[in-house]
Amino acid sequence: PCCENHGYQPEHLYPTQPPTVPNVHPVYVPQYYLPAVPQSTPRVPTHALTPLLHRRPKSSGTCTPKTRRLQLLLLVLGAVLVALLLTGGLLWKLLLRRGCSVTGVQCSSSGPCISASLWCDGVEQCPNGEDEKQCFRLYGPNFILQAYSLESKSWYPVCHENWSENYVPVACTNMGYRNSFYSTQGVVDDSGATSFMKLNRSSSSTNFYKKLTLSDACSSRSLVSLRCVECGAHPTATHNRIVGGTAATQGQWPWQVSLHFQGVHLCGGSIITPRWILTAAHCVATIHLRNAQNWMVFAGILRQSLMIHKEGIPVEKVIPHPSYNSKTKNNDIALLKLQTPLAFNGIDSVKPVCLPNPGLGLDPNQQSWISGWGATYFRGKTSEELNSASVPLIENSRCNSKLLYHNLITPEMICAGFLQGRVDACQGDSGGPLVTDKNGIWWLIGDTSWGYGCADTFRPGVYANVTVFMDWLSRQMRVTLLPLPALLCTSSS
Numbered sequence: 001p002c003c004e005n006h007g008y009q010p011e012h013l014y015p016t017q018p019p020t021v022p023n024v025h026p027v028y029v030p031q032y033y034l035p036a037v038p039q040s041t042p043r044v045p046t047h048a049l050t051p052l053l054h055r056r057p058k059s060s061g062t063c064t065p066k067t068r069r070l071q072l073l074l075l076v077l078g079a080v081l082v083a084l085l086l087t088g089g090l091l092w093k094l095l096l097r098r099g100c101s102v103t104g105v106q107c108s109s110s111g112p113c114i115s116a117s118l119w120c121d122g123v124e125q126c127p128n129g130e131d132e133k134q135c136f137r138l139y140g141p142n143f144i145l146q147a148y149s150l151e152s153k154s155w156y157p158v159c160h161e162n163w164s165e166n167y168v169p170v171a172c173t174n175m176g177y178r179n180s181f182y183s184t185q186g187v188v189d190d191s192g193a194t195s196f197m198k199l200n201r202s203s204s205s206t207n208f209y210k211k212l213t214l215s216d217a218c219s220s221r222s223l224v225s226l227r228c229v230e231c232g233a234h235p236t237a238t239h240n241r242i243v244g245g246t247a248a249t250q251g252q253w254p255w256q257v258s259l260h261f262q263g264v265h266l267c268g269g270s271i272i273t274p275r276w277i278l279t280a281a282h283c284v285a286t287i288h289l290r291n292a293q294n295w296m297v298f299a300g301i302l303r304q305s306l307m308i309h310k311e312g313i314p315v316e317k318v319i320p321h322p323s324y325n326s327k328t329k330n331n332d333i334a335l336l337k338l339q340t341p342l343a344f345n346g347i348d349s350v351k352p353v354c355l356p357n358p359g360l361g362l363d364p365n366q367q368s369w370i371s372g373w374g375a376t377y378f379r380g381k382t383s384e385e386l387n388s389a390s391v392p393l394i395e396n397s398r399c400n401s402k403l404l405y406h407n408l409i410t411p412e413m414i415c416a417g418f419l420q421g422r423v424d425a426c427q428g429d430s431g432g433p434l435v436t437d438k439n440g441i442w443w444l445i446g447d448t449s450w451g452y453g454c455a456d457t458f459r460p461g462v463y464a465n466v467t468v469f470m471d472w473l474s475r476q477m478r479v480t481l482l483p484l485p486a487l488l489c490t491s492s493s
Contacts, residue, residue: 107131120148120174120209135209136171137470138226140359141439142187145171145224147197149214159218160186162199168226170208176477177228180273186222196223229273230344231255232354232441248386250302253371254351255444256386256433258304259283259336260296260312265304265382268372268432269297270444271352274341276477277315279431280447280464281324281334290318292336299342300349302386304373314339319476321469330410332449332464334431335476353435353444356467360438362445366393368416368436370448370461374429378454382428389423391416393436394460404458412468414446417460425461426454434463 106113107126114125120135137155139146146155168181196218203211233254248256255271259279267283277297284290296312317337324331342350371388375381399415400407409415416434417424425432425448434446446463453459466473 120207135174137175138228138357140191140357141361141441143225143227143357144187144191145226147209147212149197151214152195156195156197156214157189157191157193157218158212158224159196159198159215159220160222160224161218161220162201163224167199167208168228171226172228174478175228176474177273178275178477180229182227182230184224184226186220187225189218189221189223191223193218229352231272231352232443233348233351246387246389248302248371248388251348253369253386253388253433253435254300254349255353255435255442256299256371258298258301258307258373259431260298260307261289262294263296265307265373265428267428267430268374268448269336270433270435270447271299271342271350272355272444272473273352273477274344275338277336277338278444278447278466278473279334279336280449281320281332282326282329282449283431284318284320284334284336285324285326290320292316292318295336297336297338304382304384313342321472328408328410329450329462330412331469332413333447333466333469333472335473353433353442355470355473356443356445358467358470360443360467362393362436362438364393364395366436367391368393368434368445370416370425370429370432370434372425372429372432372448374426374432374448375454376426378426378456380426391418391423391434391461399460399462404460405452405462409462412465413449414463414465415460416446416463417455419458419460421455421457421459424451424455424459 112126114131118125118131120131125131135148137146137148138144139155139157145158147158148155163184163186165181165184168184172178172181194216196215197212198215198218200211200213203213205211257269257271257277258265259267259269259277261267267279269277269279272278288294292315295315295318297315298307298310298312301307301310315336316339318334319337320334321331324333344350344352367390369388369390371386373383373386376383376387394404394415394417396409396411396413396415399405400409404419405415414434429448432448433444434448435442436445437443444466446466449462449464451459451461
């Protein structure tokens with residue numbers, strides 16, 4: 001099957017470029033200004049330079065002194081009532097903030113206050129679940145476990161002293177990984193941290209998070225390294241059709257999946273856990289596309305023709321980012337929840353890729369890779385085989401220059417490719433992975449979003465910046481947490 005996917009290609013966004021004749025000498029490219037997105041509606045000129053004054057006919061009625069006094073009294077009473085309402089509202093906010101600072105923590109800038117004892121207790125109290133998402137996170141390429149301190153409003157590494165695998169399920173579940181645990185170990189502290197979160201086993205609390213206390217010392221100088229899922233396994237080899245790429249080999253990109261809509265390949269995606277696939281929001285932007293029953297996921301298969309005879313995995317839920325903008329392509333990220341989990345079981349051809357941890361530290365021109373079944377030329381047909389190519393990252397400041405995308409790139413986007421073109425993602429690659437190798441582990445740093453043409457000069461590919469959406473991703477993946485008694489860490493689980 002083949003399908004032209006123009007979903008991520010903004011139509012008529014840039015002027016059509018005339019074909020150029022190859023020349024051995026450098027050619028000066030005249031700069032032109034790209035239209036802003038979205039374009040403002042042009043003002044309609046009026047027929048007259050000055051507005052016409054329409055005179056109202058004089059009233060034939062009369063106004064008695066008694067009527068005037070009554071109107072004045074009503075105006076005074078209305079003004080007094082408005083002033084009282086404004087004063088009452090201001091006092092209420094002040095009292096609410098004062099009470100919040102003393103007895104609890106505010107969920108957001110204008111949200112309700114909850115008691116500090118309810119923060120990170122395993123039950124979401126805030127409307128958006130902020131009280132449960134700011135508990136644990138993994139930091140840097142070594143997966144250092146960090147805990148959030150309500151006392152100092154900051155993140156600190158967890159000291160390995162008194163650590164036990166019994167605490168792992170709570171931390172992983174809090175970060176959105178249910179029934180998933182790979183490994184944990186102590187690693188030498190080279191972060192230069194001066195404060196730590198330490199486990200106090202003598203604490204009477206039955207909640208793991210409540211057992212952590214802020215400390216100025218970690219005598220073992222060993223920190224907790226935690227892997228909730230076996231992700232980012234190094235592929236067999238890295239080659240440089242995507243446009244300008246080569247055919248992928250079995251097991252080379254084990255997280256790559258093909259998303260079929262009503263039996264036809266429409267987009268790519270990336271495995272991030274056994275139950276979750278990350279893709280682009282524009283792939284599921286309409287109500288019709290959000291119908292989970294129409295989607296099927298194929299993993300571990302390189303050729304589209306072979307997927308016809310295979311049984312894919314049905315999708316249970318489609319979750320596009322709520323702030324996705326179809327005009328600017330901002331926040332172009334989505335999640336698909338599978339009806340049944342993928343079985344890894346040591347199979348090299350089906351493995352998850354790692355989500356990027358804060359502090360990963362990418363270089364300005366970090367070498368990255370793209371893959372997919374997209375067209376091998378602009379407006380071409382979907383490729384039969386999975387292709388991949390190597391592309392360097394491009395700093396947003398450079399990608400926003402007048403010569404490239406002229407301020408169309410937001411912090412939620414990331415550019416990758418070559419200024420001279422030749423290598424790029426194309427139609428049908430939408431939602432597929434942009435990955436990079438750091439410390440021998442593969443990290444998902446982007447999903448294919450949009451671009452002008454395919455492999456055109458000064459038009460690199462644009463990808464959703466996955467690093468920006470980590471809080472949103474973990475919040476969506478986190479299932480309704482179990483009641484507090486089920487989170488006890490006194491026995492193995």
